[in-house]
Amino acid sequence: MKMRRLLIECNDEKGSFRRYRAVKAHGGNATVTLVPDALASRLPGAVRVLQAAALVVIPVIFAGCAAAAPPLDLTPARTDLVPKGDAVAGAIVERVVDGDTIHVRINGDDVTVRMIGIDTPETVKPGSPVECFGPESSDFAKEALTGQSVTLELDVSQGDEDRYGRLLAYVWREAPDGSLTLFNLDAVAGGYARERQYGSVPYAWKAELAQAGLAAEAAGAGLWGAC
Structure with missing residues (x-):
């Protein structure tokens, strides 16, 4: 099976969507390797294929949708500043x-x-x-x-x-x-x-x-x- 670039979104229990980009796919069971399209939070829920290079919907078992994304980096940009005004x-x-x-x-x-x-x-x-x-x-x-x-x-x-x-x-x-x-x-x-x-x-x-x-x-x- 040829590689297809897919944009996949996960719909969580609150109706919030997070995007992942499929960068390659393999034959057989159509295993898809996914890379986060943008930093996301928890992603439980169903997977929806939004776009494909060809008009073919590939069955996807997306275990990553239930997994936690990397934690947000809350490291301050600078801590040497103080308010200038009131x-x-x-x-x-x-x-x-x-x-x-x-x-x-x-x-x-x-x-x-x-x-x-x-x-x-x-x-x-x-x-x-x-x-x-x-x-x-x-x-x-x-x-x-x-x-x-x-x-x-x-x-x-x-x-x-x-x-x-x-x-x-x-x-x-x-x-x-x-x-x-x-x-x-x-x-x-x-x-x-x-x-x-x-x-x-x-x-x-x-x-x-x-x-x-x-x-x-x-x-x-x-x-x-x-x-």
Whole structure:
């Protein structure tokens, strides 16, 4: 049997899809060797063949769908930085919406936070499809931030809120050594987010995030290698 390049997705129990790329296939029982198309989390569930070089569906027994993917690397990009502007400590991350938006609780109030300087692929935008590497970006934010006490740094150059009423902030989390690390920077450095400036006024951490973004793109990290 000839090699066919297949794009295979695994549908987990929550309806979330993760993509794998079939790089070769063998005859007989059509054993398929798969390589992750992008970093994924747990992948139980059914396998669906989405695309094939020929209009032939190959029966696949995909044991990898039930296996755990490699753990996310939460190593901070830098731990030598401190907030430049006013900051609010002790905000508890209650829910991650996607890779660049979270819900935190501050003094009993639920506050939606849109992170400054980053843009991640869409996963929950109404009327929009799930974009390449969007689930991975969301998983990274969930793993790093959910339930954590974080410090929110404000930036007077960007204003308090975006047009949707979300608080604009940089999110600082605690690194393993007890120091603070800027999650916005970690996401860009790992290829989970693109650096992005909204509007004409540069934000406070633009130089650091832009540099990290260029390095991630050059290395093919995260979405740069997958999309």
